[in-house]
Structures are given as C-alpha cells and as structure tokens.
Amino acid sequence: MIQIAPSILTADFLQLGKEIEMLNSSEADMIHLDIMDGNFVPNLTFGFPVIKQIKSIAKKDLDVHLMISNPDNFIEDYQKVGADRLTVHYETCPHLHKTIQNIKSLGMKAAVSLNPHTTVNNLHEIIGELDMVLIMTVNPGFGGQKFIENSYEKIRKLKKMISDRALKTKIQIDGGVNLENIRPLADAGVDVFVVGNTVFAADNPKEMIAKLRNS
Numbered sequence: 001m002i003q004i005a006p007s008i009l010t011a012d013f014l015q016l017g018k019e020i021e022m023l024n025s026s027e028a029d030m031i032h033l034d035i036m037d038g039n040f041v042p043n044l045t046f047g048f049p050v051i052k053q054i055k056s057i058a059k060k061d062l063d064v065h066l067m068i069s070n071p072d073n074f075i076e077d078y079q080k081v082g083a084d085r086l087t088v089h090y091e092t093c094p095h096l097h098k099t100i101q102n103i104k105s106l107g108m109k110a111a112v113s114l115n116p117h118t119t120v121n122n123l124h125e126i127i128g129e130l131d132m133v134l135i136m137t138v139n140p141g142f143g144g145q146k147f148i149e150n151s152y153e154k155i156r157k158l159k160k161m162i163s164d165r166a167l168k169t170k171i172q173i174d175g176g177v178n179l180e181n182i183r184p185l186a187d188a189g190v191d192v193f194v195v196g197n198t199v200f201a202a203d204n205p206k207e208m209i210a211k212l213r214n215s
C-alpha cells in the first residue's frame with residue numbers, strides 16, 4: 001500500500017487550521033512540512049511557531065523536510081516543536097552519519113533527501129541507518145513544478161540497493177506527482193508520495209488524497 005504525505009506548501013495559509021483538520025479527516029498518512037531558508041533554496045517558508053501550532057491540532061505524523069543550510073544547528077528545535085520525521089538534504093550535511101544518529105537519538109525517524117543531480121550511489125555507506133530516502137523529483141524550492149523524468153532510473157537503482165540488502169528503508173519522492181504518474185512510480189518502487197499542488201489545487205482535496213492513495 002502506498003502512502004500519501006500532502007505538502008501544505010500550496011495550502012491556504014489564511015485557513016491553515018481548516019486545512020490541517022481536512023488532512024486529519026482524510027486518508028493522508030502524514031503531513032509534509034517544507035522548511036526553506038532562502039539560502040540552500042531560493043525561497044522562504046515558515047518556522048518553529050507555525051510548526052508548533054500545527055502540531056497542537058495535527059492527528060497525523062509531521063514529516064518535516066528541511067531545505068536549509070546547516071541543519072545540524074536546529075535538529076533538537078524541530079524535535080521540540082513536534083517533528084516526528086526529519087529529513088535533511090545530503091548536500092547540506094558534511095557529517096551525515098552523525099546528523100542521522102542525532103535525529104534518531106531524539107526519537108525521530110531519520111531521512112536523507114537527494115537533489116536531482118545527486119546520485120543514489122552516495123548512500124551506499126549510510127543506507128542501513130536510514131528510515132527513509134527522499135528523492136527530489138523537482139528542484140527544491142517551489143510547488144507546482146514539472147516532474148523530472150530521469151527520476152525513474154534513480155528510484156529503480158535505490159530500490160535495488162535496498163532490496164539487495166533486505167533493508168526496510170522507505171523510498172519517498174517529492175515534486176510533480178499527479179494522478180497520471182503515481183501508479184508507474186509506485187511500480188518503480190516508491191513507498192511514500194509527497195503531493196502538494198495536485199491535492200491543494202483540486203476542487204475536493206480530501207477526495208484527491210483518497211484517489212491518489214488508491215491509484
């Protein structure tokens with residue numbers, strides 16, 4: 001069964017409470033929060049007070065995707081405001097093994113994200129430590145972009161790396177997921193789909209989540 005992690009990046013922030021309640025009562029498996037710092041990626045989103053408020057009403061796990069430079073400085077802060085899963089970018093962590101140990105020691109699930117140009121081969125030595133790998137299927141920074149087709153090859157390669165070692169590491173993708181590509185991507189090995197625009201631009205987001213999940 002595939003999992004859906006709606007990204008609130010393109011939600012209506014004037015109605016954020018209602019959007020979270022909609023996700024609570026939907027088939028969403030977790031809530032994906034995109035944290036951008038205007039440095040690692042050319043955009044800014046929201047910070048700790050917003051996450052804390054979301055946590056106070058969320059009935060699903062918070063899946064926090066850090067698109068920030070020097071994430072090591074803030075791991076504990078994200079745990080304190082309620083992150084259940086924390087994803088750091090490979091490109092931002094010179095001591096990735098240590099970062100992952102730190103995330104796990106604070107009781108959170110740990111994931112590593114790869115930008116489109118970063119090869120999955122970089123994960124050989126760390127894959128056994130990871131709960132999840134996030135393959136970016138667009139360049140991080142904005143919602144509503146076009147899916148990068150070359151990602152299929154990366155997904156298959158990663159799937160092979162995981163099954164060759166009989167690991168339980170999940171594969172997540174983020175960017176450009178829609179009703180047309182979700183099934184072939186699941187067949188290629190994706191377990192968890194981050195979906196922003198396809199959910200929040202739909203006439204009925206809750207129904208769209210169910211459709212995607214049952215694709």
Ligand code: DX5
Nearest residue numbers: 140141143144175176196197
């Ligand atoms: C992009 C973010 C994504 C984004 C996905 O930098 O990490 O989570 O919200 O949005 P869609 O599904 O619209 O491509």
Ligand code: ZN
Nearest residue numbers: 034065174194
């Ligand atoms: Zn994301």
